[in-house]
Amino acid sequence: AQSVTQLGSHVSVSEGALVLLRCNYSSSVPPYLFWYVQYPNQGLQLLLKYTSAATLVKGINGFEAEFKKSETSFHLTKPSAHMSDAAEYFCAVSEPGGGNKLTFGTGTQLKVEL
Amino acid sequence: SAVISQKPSRDICQRGTSLTIQCQVDSQVTMMFWYRQQPGQSLTLIATANQGSEATYESGFVIDKFPISRPNLTFSTLTVSNMSPEDSSIYLCSVGRGASTDTQYFGPGTRLTVL
Numbered sequence: 001a002q003s004v005t006q007l008g009s010h011v012s013v014s015e016g017a018l019v020l021l022r023c024n025y026s027s028s029v030p031p032y033l034f035w036y037v038q039y040p041n042q043g044l045q046l047l048l049k050y051t052s053a054a055t056l057v058k059g060i061n062g063f064e065a066e067f068k069k070s071e072t073s074f075h076l077t078k079p080s081a082h083m084s085d086a087a088e089y090f091c092a093v094s095e096p097g098g099g100n101k102l103t104f105g106t107g108t109q110l111k112v113e114l
Numbered sequence: 115s116a117v118i119s120q121k122p123s124r125d126i127c128q129r130g131t132s133l134t135i136q137c138q139v140d141s142q143v144t145m146m147f148w149y150r151q152q153p154g155q156s157l158t159l160i161a162t163a164n165q166g167s168e169a170t171y172e173s174g175f176v177i178d179k180f181p182i183s184r185p186n187l188t189f190s191t192l193t194v195s196n197m198s199p200e201d202s203s204i205y206l207c208s209v210g211r212g213a214s215t216d217t218q219y220f221g222p223g224t225r226l227t228v229l
Contacts, residue, residue: 032215043206043220051215100145100210104157
């Protein structure tokens with residue numbers, strides 16, 4: 001069975017600082033990995049995904065993530081935080097050949113301070 | 115991409131009643147999913163709804179409690195039956211094409227409070 005761990009339920013950064021949100025997976029085979037963002041009172045929106053092509057994936061709004069098989073990680077980064085980045089971020093996995101079913105992590109609430 | 119709407123956006127219901135949530139997509143899609151997001155928690159998949167067949171429920175979720183309809187390729191409903199306060203959650207529908215690499219597109223959610 002797959003699982004996803006997001007370390008840090010709340011992360012606070014200053015505007016302009018580096019954003020680092022952590023995601024580790026547990027799976028018998030390397031999964032496909034997704035980062036979604038949820039703004040208040042809205043549904044989830046895809047930021048980026050890893051589907052076994054390039055290990056460094058660039059997404060929308062300046063975010064990127066690197067798949068590291070040796071560390072079973074897929075951490076999300078952004079060089080410079082903006083106030084508009086304040087939201088909840090979810091890491092999710094799907095199993096190759098397992099259809100479109102996603103298993104989500106517990107989420108990380110990102111706060112951006114002036 | 116897909117544009118998804120849900121009705122109602124929020125509701126407050128009494129214990130023991132039922133609520134049906136609608137999910138409408140602007141294009142035909144293969145798979146529709148229903149998730150529950152309990153307060154302060156992550157998303158948990160309730161079931162997968164395919165057109166023309168019975169929904170597939172995840173462990174811990176049963177059809178009697180969460181009956182689902184999928185009458186066509188653009189519409190689905192989820193009913194939360196015989197509600198209790200523990201059913202207070204956000205319920206989200208999403209759509210996908212069926213492959214493990216596919217992006218799922220999410221609706222805005224239905225915020226349900228059960229008194």
